[in-house]
Amino acid sequence: MCGSKSLCREYIELKRIDIIQLLRFLGAFCVIVYHSEIAGEFGYFGVELFSFVSGYIMIYSTRSEQSDKGFLLKRGIRILPLYWLLTLFYYGIICVRPGLSIMSEAKPEYLIKSMLFIPFVNSSGYDTPILGAGWTLNYEVMFYLLFFLAMKISHRYRAGITVGITVLLMAVNRLLPREIFFLNYYANSFLLEFSMGIGAFYVVHFIRSRSNHQMPQKLSWIWRLCPWAAALLFLWMIPFGGRIEGIPRCLYPGIPMFLFFCALLLSFSERTFPKPLVELGNMSYSIYLIEYFTTALFKLTAGNLSPVPKIAGFWVMIAVTLVCSYVSYILVEKKFTAFLRRVL
Numbered sequence: 488m489c490g491s492k493s494l495c496r497e498y499i500e501l502k503r504i505d506i507i508q509l510l511r512f513l514g515a516f517c518v519i520v521y522h523s524e525i526a527g528e529f530g531y532f533g534v535e536l537f538s539f540v541s542g543y544i545m546i547y548s549t550r551s552e553q554s555d556k557g558f559l560l561k562r563g564i565r566i567l568p569l570y571w572l573l574t575l576f577y578y579g580i581i582c583v584r585p586g587l588s589i590m591s592e593a594k595p596e597y598l599i600k601s602m603l604f605i606p607f608v609n610s611s612g613y614d615t616p617i618l619g620a621g622w623t624l625n626y627e628v629m630f631y632l633l634f635f636l637a638m639k640i641s642h643r644y645r646a647g648i649t650v651g652i653t654v655l656l657m658a659v660n661r662l663l664p665r666e667i668f669f670l671n672y673y674a675n676s677f678l679l680e681f682s683m684g685i686g687a688f689y690v691v692h693f694i695r696s697r698s699n700h701q702m703p704q705k706l707s708w709i710w711r712l713c714p715w716a717a718a719l720l721f722l723w724m725i726p727f728g729g730r731i732e733g734i735p736r737c738l739y740p741g742i743p744m745f746l747f748f749c750a751l752l753l754s755f756s757e758r759t760f761p762k763p764l765v766e767l768g769n770m771s772y773s774i775y776l777i778e779y780f781t782t783a784l785f786k787l788t789a790g791n792l793s794p795v796p797k798i799a800g801f802w803v804m805i806a807v808t809l810v811c812s813y814v815s816y817i818l819v820e821k822k823f824t825a826f827l828r829r830v831l
Contacts, residue, residue: 506755507544508768510536510748515774519808522782525801528729532740534623535680537775539748541627542684545634546646555638562631564827566624566772569819573776574601574618581617589783591617604628606672614672620779629673630681646689650682676735683737683745691752709753717750773812773820781808 514536521530548554578598581588590613591597600607601616604625608614615622630649637648660667660674694709720743731739767774781804789800 504752504756505758505760505765505768506751507540508765508771509760510751510768511540511771512764512767512774514540515771515778518775519778519782519805522778523785523801523804525797529725530728531730532724532728532744534677535736535741535744536748537623537771538627538677538680539684539687539745541630542681542686543688544684545630545681546685546688549634549638549642549645552642555635555642558635558638559631560831561828562628564824564831566627568823568827569773569776569815570618570621570624571602572819573779574598574616574621577618577780587783589779590615590619606669608668618776618779620776623677626673626675626678626681629678646685650685653679653682676737676741679737680741683741684748687745687749687752690749691756694753695756713750713754717747717754720744720747720750767809770809770812770816770820773815774808777812777815778808781811 514533517530517533517536519530520526521528521533549558575598577591578593581591582593585593590609590611592609592611594609597607597609598617599605601618601621604616604621606614606616606625616625633652634645634649637645637652640648656670657674657676657679660670663670698709724740724743724747728740728743730736735741785800785804789797789804792800
């Protein structure tokens with residue numbers, strides 16, 4: 488049940504927000520640029536957009552009190568098939584050619600833990616799964632579990648409970664005298680960014696409801712300011728969007744990207760975009776996982792080229808990534824997951 492008529496109207500409007508899909512694609516594209524190392528630290532903030540979208544969509548998709556039924560199964564059907572398929576594919580590659588490993592080792596123990604989203608430190612000292620891009624999925628799965636627990640405690644207060652548990656994890660980790668690996672791993676500030684996505688939902692709803700129903704003239708300046716604010720924030724992040732040593736990720740680049748995320752939603756949430764652009768957003772999960780292979784191949788083959796051929800090779804790599812991702816999206820994300828939903 489919706490808490491109010493205005494909130495119910497907001498949920499109906501959310502079904503038409505194409506900008507969410509465009510933000511997904513933007514996040515995937517930024518990750519490609521960052522992993523290709525063609526533009527320095529630019530694109531480091533791409534995964535922030537993914538985590539904000541996940542938190543935002545969790546509140547939207549659980550508007551009904553019956554939404555906890557099959558919640559984990561639906562999430563599993565969404566993310567597991569492609570991730571497992573590509574993890575097994577990459578595991579086979581590094582079994583045959585260990586030299587092609589990227590921070591991974593072909594050990595059955597590591598494969599099982601990677602498939603089950605159990606964090607571990609391999610013998611080389613890296614705490615990434617077999618398919619390195621899956622590190623964000625470890626946190627996403629934990630966020631799903633926390634959110635599901637919060638819904639079981641109280642559906643109405645699921646947002647506050649999820650944020651509270653996340654903050655509590657970080658506080659407990661800081662207070663304990665000894666470092667506990669699993670607690671320390673999940674107390675990473677990156678997990679808090681999913682809660683920031685939840686916060687973005689309420690910030691956007693609050694501003695839109697006030698401007699629509701109470702003070703439209705006084706708050707109209709927000710709509711004029713938001714596109715410019717989003718543009719300026721993105722321009723700032725091009726040269727200064729990398730990591731800053733000693734500052735938690737949720738603060739930087741987290742806060743600038745949070746403001747960028749909210750500004751775009753306030754500016755374009757009621758706009759529709761061309762279907763091909765929206766389709767790129769639909770493909771973003773496939774793009775995110777497949778680029779792990781294509782960017783590695785790009786760096787292997789184009790790493791020592793002069794700037795012009797290297798840039799040309801980068802765009803060829805982008806084209807290959809999109810083609811492979813489209814095939815993956817159609818065959819795995821649409822057809823195979825549709826089959827699983829019918830069966831399960």
